[in-house]
Amino acid sequence: MKTLLLLFPQFNYMAPKEEPYFKTLGPQDFLPATMKEESSRHKDKERKSRLSLFLTKSGSHENVSPHKKTNTPSRKISAEVALKWSDCFEEVMKDSDGVEVFSQFLKSEFSEENIEFWLACEDYKTVDSETKLLSKAKYIFTVFIESDAPKEVNIDHSTKMAIEQSISQPTMSCFDAAQKKVYSLMQKDSYPRFLHSDIYLNLTQRKGPGAPMSRRRSRSCVFNERGEVTSASSAW
Template sequence: MSPNICWLCKLFRDDENGITSKLSLEEVLQWSQSFEKLIANKYGTIIYRTYLKTEHSEENIEFWLACEIYKKTASQKKRNAMAKKLFKDYIQPHAPKEINIDSPAREAITRNIQKPTQSCFDEAQKIVYMHMERDSYPRFLGSDIYQKLKLQTDRNDSLIH
């Protein structure tokens, strides 16, 4: 059994990690209203990342979340170190978790990485967001992961009421 399938099995066993017991059906259904609602939710992000692992594209959500932390980092010294790590992990050619962005965005970051600003990854982050919203999010809504989660939370809600 693949590791992704094992994780999926665990996800739906309440005793293993308890995520489904912390969610209501209403909350899970809200995720289908917009991609923004999905990733604004702590558990939505966790479950969406699990789905992206099945597509071998979890680097997208990881990069997007890292950018959110990067933008909120006040210390210039910490931000410089984070910028170099983001560049090394996601931006440079053949990076271990290289994201799919266009050449102008990649080149702009490469030019500015020595003196990174708070917004130096914004364009790349927008591109990644758009890829997720347009490509993987619709597939996520039709996936077994999301469909089983709706059933599980519906059962949980029925037991409570």
């Protein structure tokens, strides 16, 4: 009889009746449904973050920037070169140093996913293998596009759905619409602030927005007070 009591503690009236129950279910089973859902979403997001890190380390996201330089110190950028970036946003994006410095600025604003996505799309357009095209398309979608992606960019629902529908058989242009929207966002929203940031002003050797500069803006690219492009020329 003692043996039976040891093997089946539920017959031991001196032992707590709940003991076998708790051992069977465990603490996670007593969480409310909402907390279980939040825990599941959190684990899913952690999985995507780990996937992003793994793909980056494994080389799937190597050389995503056609402008990429290794350890290019911003202090070597001349004031004249930096001043040229104020002509147009295009002047920043076509210069490898400009892309690097602009990326530093976006990191300070916690929006570096925009430039990283744009560069990933530029790299995607250079792929000449169908196998690599599918692999890179899935990477870009997982990291930047799908809901709760670790570096999700801000694009509209219809654009996101169009990409999702084409991701199984991606084309060279499947990210074009999203890339243009992110580019426009950086140009209209981030770029004007970049021109007034300490990162940029230090390169141009200016102390503040009102300090004099020795360079004129291009006639084709002048920003008004609202950060919009106008066609008129103006001196600084």
